[in-house]
Amino acid sequence: MAAAHVLVFPFPLQGHINCMLHFATALVGAxxxxxxxxxxxxxxxxxxxxSASAPAGSSPRIRFLSIPDGLPDDHRRxxxxxxxxxxxxxAEAIGPFRALLAPSPTTGSPAADVSVDPxxxxxxxxxxxxxxxxxxxxDAAEELGxxxxxxRTVSACSFLAYLSVPKLFELGELPFPAGGAGLDEPVRGVPGMESLLRRRDLPSLCRRPNETDDVGPAQQALAKLSADSGKARALILNTAASLEQSALAHVAPRMGDLFAVxxxxAMSSPAPxxxxxxxxxxxxxxLDGQADRSVVYVSFGSLAVITRxxxxxxxxxxxxxGYPFLWVLRPDMVEAGQDAALREAVGGAGGSSKAxxxxxxxxxxxxxxxxxGCFLTHAGWNSTLEAAVEGVPTVCWPFSADQQINSRFVGAVWKTGLDMKDVCDRAVVEKTVREAMESAEIRRSAQALAQQVRRDVAAGGSSATxxxxxxxxIKKLSTSST
Structure with a gap:
């Protein structure tokens, strides 16, 4: 019987790569x-x-290949x-991708231009x-046998919201009224979340005008993209039943099979x-020079852009x-350019020991x-899970995509932090950060959730199972494909 060999292909963004590389590493461990x-x-x-071969010290069962994305190397992406x-x-990767899957007629191995030594x-x-x-x-893989x-690298709750977009249009809850008014109005069309979601908590694309383009209304296109996962043999989500049991229950009937892993x-050994x-x-x-639970960690992820x-x-x-803070400030993060003056502003305003x-x-x-002591975050799903595993209270300022609904769950369901969406005011930032740093109730909730998700990934836990x-x-699929 041929050994199982999985080709893992993430969308080429940092958050997607991180999540799926942890998955790949866990597969290698199995x-x-x-x-x-x-x-x-x-x-x-x-x-x-x-590199195209396994990094030093990693398993010989993992390798890294690449295909073109069709954009010039200096494109901003x-x-x-x-x-x-x-x-x-x-448009540009489909040919090399198919060549990677299709055996060479002479060697029975993938085409030489996209593979390593057979x-x-x-x-x-x-x-x-x-x-x-x-x-x-x-689709191409199935065509090739x-x-x-x-x-999907998003939360189950956001994936369910994407799947629910047609229902939201049917109920008249989408599109939103022009002008952005009424964002606190309740949303009833996402099953299991009827008493929880407001307009402002839906994925950010739901706020866009309902304009047509070459793929149709943006919201409907995203809903179709999500529904198309139901055509695959199964759907994998990076979540745990203890976090999103209700959402998983509503997603499962629409998928071939569903795995919450x-x-x-917290499951894989250190990834390459x-x-x-x-x-x-x-x-x-x-950080080593700071007192316990005294630092605010600030990071808005790999894509968010903010104004000056x-x-x-x-x-x-x-x-x-008043707390020391560690701020991740990407060179491309502040609109209209970012230069040394911004970094100096942090040091000048906060003092070298404070920032x-x-x-x-x-x-x-x-x-x-x-x-x-707390994490000021964009509430991307990777960051949300990483904070959950470590029991760190969060202040959520979502930027786009699934982050709006993730932040709602942090603040209103798990109660492991505070949701600061749609507000960027220094007084609110000060008040919210202080509450997250000082609230014993939030810290207890964060630590309790950490204990639960660690049980989920331990032997016998729901995610490990x-x-x-x-x-x-996968091994059964691999056998049937040979």
Missing amino acids: GVHVTFLHTEHNLRRLGGRA SVADLFELFKSLA TSGFPPVTCLVADGLLPWAL VPAVAF GPLN ASSLWSEDDGCIAW DQFTEFLYGLVAA HVVAWAPQRDVLRHRAV EFDRLVKF
Whole structure:
């Protein structure tokens, strides 16, 4: 019987890569061969931190390959360009992707221009696990006889909201009225969340005008993309039943099968390098010099862009809160340019002992550090889960996509933090950060949730059991495809 060999293909964004690389590493730990597929641009950005062969010290059962995304290397690939990246990848990567899956007629191995040495010991690909944002990859694999499984890197609650978009239109809850008024009006059309969601808590795309373009209304296109995951053999979500049991129950009947296998960052052994930015490890030494639970960690992820006015409000709110803070400030994060003056402003306003700024941080190490007292975050799903695993209270300021609904769950369901969406005022920042740092109730909730999700990923826990079931499912698919 041929060995199971899974091709793992994330959408080429930092958050998607992180999540799916944890998944790939967990598969390797279960004895499965894995090929992890980057774009050529991202593999170049990773440089010496990843290569076409297994990194030193990692399992010989994992390798890294790449295909083109169709954009020039100097293209920004910023949050404003995501739809362009989406279209270009689908148009330009399909040929090399199919070549990777289709055996060569002479060697029985993948085509040489996209593969490593066929004598490396890797069996043929027997299963594809592709990001749900890449439906063309899932379809191509099935056409070539390779069973395909979808993976969505968002929360189950946000995925359910995407699936519910047609119902929201049917009920008249979408589109929103022009002008952005009434964002606190309740939303009844997402099953299981009728008493919870407000308009402002729906995924950010729901606020866009209902305009048509070459793919139809944006909201309807996203709903179709989510529903298309139901055509795959199964859907994998990086979540746990204890976090999102109701949402999972509503999603499951619409999928071929459903596996809730998270938080993956707590399940896998250390993964190979995945950061597209160079991490500044010096911030750990700075944290070492701070008192326990005294530091506010601030990071809005890999895509969020803020205005200079928003930067100023956050800065002075953090300074007024009176706690030392570690701020991840990407070079491309502040609109209209960012230069040394911004970094100097942090030091000047907060004092060198009160503030530390880095371009990118080793976030998991930061969140588990004894000095961190709360996390001011964009509420991306990876960050939300990483904070949950470490029991760190959060202040959520969502930027886009699924982050609006994630922040609602943090504040109103799990009660592990505070939801500050749609407000960027220094007085609110000061008040909210202080409450998150000082509230014994929020900290107790955060620590209780951490204990629960750690039980979920431990042997016999719900996520560990689901992952074991998934590995058996993949091995069965792999057998049927050979």
